[in-house]
Amino acid sequence: MIDEPQTALEVLAAFDAGTLTPEMYLDALLERCAQIEPDVHAWTYLDPQHAKAELAGANRTGILRGLPLGVKDLFHVRSMPRGCGSPIYAGEISAVDASVVTLARLAGGYAMGKTQTTEFATYTPAPTRNPMSLAHTSGGSSSGSAAAVAAGMVPLAFGTQTAGSVIRPAAYCGIVGYKPSFNLIDTSGVKELSRSFDTIGVFARSVSDAALLVDAVTGQSFLNATKGADAPSVLGLCRSPVWGMVEPDMQNAWDALCAMLQTKTVVRDIVLDDRYERAIEAHPKIMAQEASQALAYERENHPELLSPALKSMLDEGRARSDVEQHADLQNMSQLRHCFETDLGDTPIFITPSAPGAAPLYETGTGSPAFNRLWSLLGGPCVTVPGLKVSDGRPLGVQVVGPIGWDAKVLNVATWLADILAGFD
Amino acid sequence: MIDEPQTALEVLAAFDAGTLTPEMYLDALLERCAQIEPDVHAWTYLDPQHAKAELAGANRTGILRGLPLGVKDLFHVRSMPRGCGSPIYAGEISAVDASVVTLARLAGGYAMGKTQTTEFATYTPAPTRNPMSLAHTSGGSSSGSAAAVAAGMVPLAFGTQTAGSVIRPAAYCGIVGYKPSFNLIDTSGVKELSRSFDTIGVFARSVSDAALLVDAVTGQSFLNATKGADAPSVLGLCRSPVWGMVEPDMQNAWDALCAMLQTKTVVRDIVLDDRYERAIEAHPKIMAQEASQALAYERENHPELLSPALKSMLDEGRARSDVEQHADLQNMSQLRHCFETDLGDTPIFITPSAPGAAPLYETGTGSPAFNRLWSLLGGPCVTVPGLKVSDGRPLGVQVVGPIGWDAKVLNVATWLADILAGFD
Numbered sequence: 039m040i041d042e043p044q045t046a047l048e049v050l051a052a053f054d055a056g057t058l059t060p061e062m063y064l065d066a067l068l069e070r071c072a073q074i075e076p077d078v079h080a081w082t083y084l085d086p087q088h089a090k091a092e093l094a095g096a097n098r099t100g101i102l103r104g105l106p107l108g109v110k111d112l113f114h115v116r117s118m119p120r121g122c123g124s125p126i127y128a129g130e131i132s133a134v135d136a137s138v139v140t141l142a143r144l145a146g147g148y149a150m151g152k153t154q155t156t157e158f159a160t161y162t163p164a165p166t167r168n169p170m171s172l173a174h175t176s177g178g179s180s181s182g183s184a185a186a187v188a189a190g191m192v193p194l195a196f197g198t199q200t201a202g203s204v205i206r207p208a209a210y211c212g213i214v215g216y217k218p219s220f221n222l223i224d225t226s227g228v229k230e231l232s233r234s235f236d237t238i239g240v241f242a243r244s245v246s247d248a249a250l251l252v253d254a255v256t257g258q259s260f261l262n263a264t265k266g267a268d269a270p271s272v273l274g275l276c277r278s279p280v281w282g283m284v285e286p287d288m289q290n291a292w293d294a295l296c297a298m299l300q301t302k303t304v305v306r307d308i309v310l311d312d313r314y315e316r317a318i319e320a321h322p323k324i325m326a327q328e329a330s331q332a333l334a335y336e337r338e339n340h341p342e343l344l345s346p347a348l349k350s351m352l353d354e355g356r357a358r359s360d361v362e363q364h365a366d367l368q369n370m371s372q373l374r375h376c377f378e379t380d381l382g383d384t385p386i387f388i389t390p391s392a393p394g395a396a397p398l399y400e401t402g403t404g405s406p407a408f409n410r411l412w413s414l415l416g417g418p419c420v421t422v423p424g425l426k427v428s429d430g431r432p433l434g435v436q437v438v439g440p441i442g443w444d445a446k447v448l449n450v451a452t453w454l455a456d457i458l459a460g461f462d
Numbered sequence: 463m464i465d466e467p468q469t470a471l472e473v474l475a476a477f478d479a480g481t482l483t484p485e486m487y488l489d490a491l492l493e494r495c496a497q498i499e500p501d502v503h504a505w506t507y508l509d510p511q512h513a514k515a516e517l518a519g520a521n522r523t524g525i526l527r528g529l530p531l532g533v534k535d536l537f538h539v540r541s542m543p544r545g546c547g548s549p550i551y552a553g554e555i556s557a558v559d560a561s562v563v564t565l566a567r568l569a570g571g572y573a574m575g576k577t578q579t580t581e582f583a584t585y586t587p588a589p590t591r592n593p594m595s596l597a598h599t600s601g602g603s604s605s606g607s608a609a610a611v612a613a614g615m616v617p618l619a620f621g622t623q624t625a626g627s628v629i630r631p632a633a634y635c636g637i638v639g640y641k642p643s644f645n646l647i648d649t650s651g652v653k654e655l656s657r658s659f660d661t662i663g664v665f666a667r668s669v670s671d672a673a674l675l676v677d678a679v680t681g682q683s684f685l686n687a688t689k690g691a692d693a694p695s696v697l698g699l700c701r702s703p704v705w706g707m708v709e710p711d712m713q714n715a716w717d718a719l720c721a722m723l724q725t726k727t728v729v730r731d732i733v734l735d736d737r738y739e740r741a742i743e744a745h746p747k748i749m750a751q752e753a754s755q756a757l758a759y760e761r762e763n764h765p766e767l768l769s770p771a772l773k774s775m776l777d778e779g780r781a782r783s784d785v786e787q788h789a790d791l792q793n794m795s796q797l798r799h800c801f802e803t804d805l806g807d808t809p810i811f812i813t814p815s816a817p818g819a820a821p822l823y824e825t826g827t828g829s830p831a832f833n834r835l836w837s838l839l840g841g842p843c844v845t846v847p848g849l850k851v852s853d854g855r856p857l858g859v860q861v862v863g864p865i866g867w868d869a870k871v872l873n874v875a876t877w878l879a880d881i882l883a884g885f886d
Contacts, residue, residue, distance in 0.1 A: 133554075140758040221791075224755035226654040233645060258784055331648035334564040360682055364866060367645075375799050442788060 043190030046105055046247040053104060060104030064093050067106065067150070071191045077172055079165040080186040082111045083119050084151035092148040100146030102254050107142055108186045108195030108241070111152040112159055114227040115139055122229050123155040123164060123179075126340045136227025138196060138238055138255050145254035150192050153182030156403060158333060159203055159231050162345040163403050170212050171431050174396040177207030178403030180241070184211040187241040194251045195241040200231045200325060202392070202409025204239030205421045209391035209434020210404060212423040214455070216240050216248035216448070219441045220416030223255060232328040234367065235321075235413050245420060245452045252444075263445040267452035269303040274387025276308035276438070279315040280407045285394030287427040292390060295425065295435065298461065299388075308387045310380075314411060317373055320366040321410040323355075327363050330355030370414055377415050378440035385443060386450050391421040391434030412436075418444040420451035424458025467614030470529055470671040477528060484528030488517050491530065491574070495615045501596055503589040504610040506535045507543050508575035516572040524570030526678050531566060532610045532619030532665075535576040536583055536653040539563050546653050547579040547588060547603075550764045560651025562620060562662055562679050569678035574616050577606030580827060582757060583627055583655050586769040587827050594636050595855050598820040601631030602827030604665070608635040611665040618675045619665040624655045624749060626816070626833025628663030629845045633815035633858020634828065636847040638879070640664050640672035640872070643865045644840030647679055656752040658791065659745075659837050669844060669876045676868075687869040691876035693727040698811025700732035700862070703739040704831045709818030711851040716814060719849065719859065722885065723812075732811045734804075738835060741797055744790040745834040747779075751787050754779030794838055801839050802864035809867060810874050815845040815858030836860075842868040844875035848882025 044052075052058035068086045075081060089106065098104050109115050112122055114132035116139075121127045139149060154164035159179040166181035168174040169189035176185040180197025184207030187195050197204045199217045208215025217239040225236055242248040249260040275296050277284075284292070299305055330337065330352045336344065337352045344352070378385060390408050397404050412419050417440045425433035435458070437451040468476075476482035492510045499505060513530065522528050533539050536546055538556035540563075545551045563573060578588035583603040590605035592598040593613035600609040604621025608631030611619050621628045623641045632639025641663040649660055666672035673684040699720050701708075708716070723729055754761065754776045760768065761776045768776070802809060814832050821828050836843050841864045849857035859882070861875040 130557075135759045135763075137755050137758040140762050141755065144758075144762060221657060224654075224657060224752065224758070226657075226756045227759065230648075230650040233648065233650075256784065328648065331561050331565065332650045334561040334568075334648070335559045335651065338564050338568060339559075360680065368866065371799065375795065442792065 043243060044193070045244045046193040046242065046250055047244070049105065049193060050103065060093055060096070060098070064089060064106055067191060074169065074189050074191060078167050078169050078185050078189050080153055080182040080189065080191060082121055082152045082154050082182065088118070089150045092150065096148040097143060097146045100144065100254070101250060102142065103146035105147050105194065106150035106192055107147045108151065108153045108183050108192040109139060109149050110180050110183050110195070110197045111155045112198060112229040113139060113196060115149045115152060118149065118152055120152070123157040123159070123162070124336070125343045126336055134227060137224045139227070141255040147254060153186055153195055155179050156181060157345055157348055158229065159198055159200060160348050160351065161402065162347060167399060168210055168396045171396065171429070173398060174431060175210065175399045175403050177210040177396060179203035180207050181403065183241045184208050184213065184215070187243060188213045193243065194247060197239050197241060198228060199237050199239050199409070199413055200235045201321065201413055202406025204241070205409050205419050205434070205436050206392045206404055206406055208241055209421045209432065210396035212432030214242045214245050214248050214423065215421045216242070216252065217419045218252055219418050219444055222444065223252070230332040232325040232332065234324060234328060234370065237413070245422065245448055245455050248420065249448050260445055260448050263449045264452040267449050267456070269453055270386060270450050272304045272306055272384050273299060273450065274308040274381070274384040275305050276387045276389040278389050278408060278411065279310060279318055283393045283405065283407050284390065288390050288394045288433055291425045291433050302457065306384045308381070308384065313369065313373060317369060317414050318411045320369065321414045323358060324363065324366050324370065326351050326355030327358040328355070374416050374441060377417065381440060386437060386439045386446055388435050388437055388454065391436040395427045395431035395433055412438050416441045418447040420447055422451050422455040422458060424455065424461055467667060468617070469668045470617040470666065470674055471668070473529065473617060474527065484517055484520070484522070488513060488530055491615060498593065498613050498615060502591050502593050502609050502613050504577055504606040504613065504615060506545055506576045506578050506606065512542070513574045516574065520572040521567060521570045524568065524678070525674060526566065526569045526571035529571050529618065530574035530616055531571045532575065532577045532607050532616040533563060533573050534604050534607050534619070534621045535579045536622060537563060537620060538651040539573045539576060542573065542576055544576070547581040547583070547586070548760070549767045550760055558651060561648045563651070565679040571678060577610055577619055579603050580605060581769055581772055582653065583622055583624060584772050584775065585826065586771060591823060592634055592820045595820065595853070597822060598855065599634065599823045599827050601634040601820060603627035604631050605827065607665045608632050608637065608639070611667060612637045617667065618671060621663050621665060622652060623661050623663050623833070623837055624659045625745065625837055626830025628665070629833050629843050629858065629860050630816045630828055630830055632665055633845045633856065634820035636856030638666045638669050638672050638847065639845045640666070640676065641843045642676055643842050643868055646868070647676070654756040656749040656756065658748055658752060658794065661837070669846065669872055669879050672844065673872050684869055684872050687873040688876040691873050691880070693877055694810060694874050696728045696730055696808050697723060697874065698732040698805070698808040699729050700811045700813040702813050702832060702835065703734060703742055707817045707829065707831050708814065712814050712818045712857055715849045715857050726881065730808045732805070732808060737793065737797060741793060741838050742835045744793065745838045747782060748787065748790050748794065750775050750779030751782040752779070798840050798865060801841065805864060810861060810863045810870055812859050812861055812878065815860040819851045819855035819857055836862050840865045842871040844871055846875050846879040846882060848879065848885055
């Protein structure tokens, strides 16, 4: 029935037309999971009976009216285990729902299961493979949410981004990832990593689907911004200050894309000054210091259960000077404030979602270098698929804007996704 | 032994001199609790054996080296119950420590017990009475932390402020309350109410003690700023935009204080323009909307266990237009950014900590009107005791500055506290 995975909006249309029921849809998804999951390892918890019980209790009205959701294993979902990608919390059952899960339920969504995360949303990989190419990573830290949506095991999923944990895995898996403006979605009940950056984001198979899920939990009407998207009057092209890390495949695809976009609208190169370059370097330092506080309990009580990489990040964070941290946070606040002004009449731009396509699974979850600055600036990012390397692995391009520009970024992402769907 | 409660620094000096051990000190405090607590009701959980076990496991080095702490019942403390002032969580035992508790333990502190909070740090009163006058409230929401420190049952305690929940109860109870700059202390493991405002603060019997505890959990060295405080070269006097709510007792005390301070330093009236007035009105609206998300699980799953007042606040928050919320948050961000510049060469000022002295217990926990703006602006506030109404109830005056000016605010608060100690 769903050999070619449908978008959430297509599924809802079928629900409304009576050609599909939420129960039939869940059965089909569970069957697909039974086939695919043994190779992909997208889920930390997927119990068909529990998923059916969740659906039985779901609200059949609301904008999600019976749609299943994948939920990153950093979030509390009542009566499901939450492990945070760490043996410290293995087997712990949540007593409550994270706020965003409650809000999704109110809108008619339900939790189909929990999806893999790297260790506390940092670097130690989850077992998840990229469904587009099993030898490769699905990215991190929201490894399972990206893979589950890309593999057609669930139509929509929640993740979080602190450095590059929504945009990068979505790009690697060839789907849409949307990191909304910082603080747009409440993070209560989601394990903290870095309070200045932690942002709930979503994975979907279309820009409209991503907008739909964020609308469901915020009361916004971003879905409207994805209807009938015309070319933006001007579009920024941003090689970003870390362009030196770009891989040849991405560079070629980027050049071809920019050449083509010049024929569709006015394009303008975005060059960011050295305050922004310095902010990229500040991001991992701010994050390490905040993580050393957010994970203080784990660091002090279970050091033997932390990976050496995480332990070393927390030690670096703990050793950081308060004067430097304060100065970096002040600069961040200043940049968040003036970014919109600095962009002038070109507030929306595109930039690669990652240095290249998904690396081999054994090498880790890839680099967040092309995401750190946008996480620090706090504005919306939407990665859209369509570009590919020669072996078929996806390359992502993200549309980015200043804080509060979510509707316009989604609008431009819709336009870009349409173009890329026909681009070779 | 501690009929006249000592400051934390005096206790540490006695530990260092060998004239007092942490065990003797805890025994004396527990004895005092046995006498006073039946009238005050500051604690939700105080088990002498558990407190002794906490001390037995405490780190005897570090800047707190064996000092007991009161912890507001919004915070997780491992193996102690956490109730959040609500029947929804009654009897729930925490499996982990909040980050700030871990950090306090590392510095040699330990949790003596859990202190009363209003319902989820909002308005429904805790049973706590003001130890200075049992017919009156100790304020809210950190009702128990303020009362326990004021009554000499514990030398230091943690609380949180979202509207006025540290400064107001400290003022009502005649002690020092310190709300640090927003985001200075990590809130992981503390029940969320409003992500734009929630701030961990501390209660103490001197400004130095308050600085000591914040130093312990942040690695700052604010204690230095409280040594040898000279008069500031200029001090702002701010009647604040809600001056219409001031009570006659406070107005008289304020006028006398301002007249006296003119003889000690250069004073300047701080008059804030109407952007700041509008921000005071925006504060409860932003807070209600964010609370409706942070408490979404409780609102949807246990509506019958919420007080009507909280339920109605959450309903209002949920009904709020996103456009209005976004505009108010943008204005807040703008004001946080320009407050320091707007204050010009008078960055530090004093303003009343509350409209007057503690009201009668039956009337609620008092008004946060004199705190909302400073919580919204995110800067440090330190309330100092010394002023009184004719029946002896304390009146608080707070020293306030822009975000990041904690050291200077603590310095001026030390100077002011010394003056007020000799003021009549």
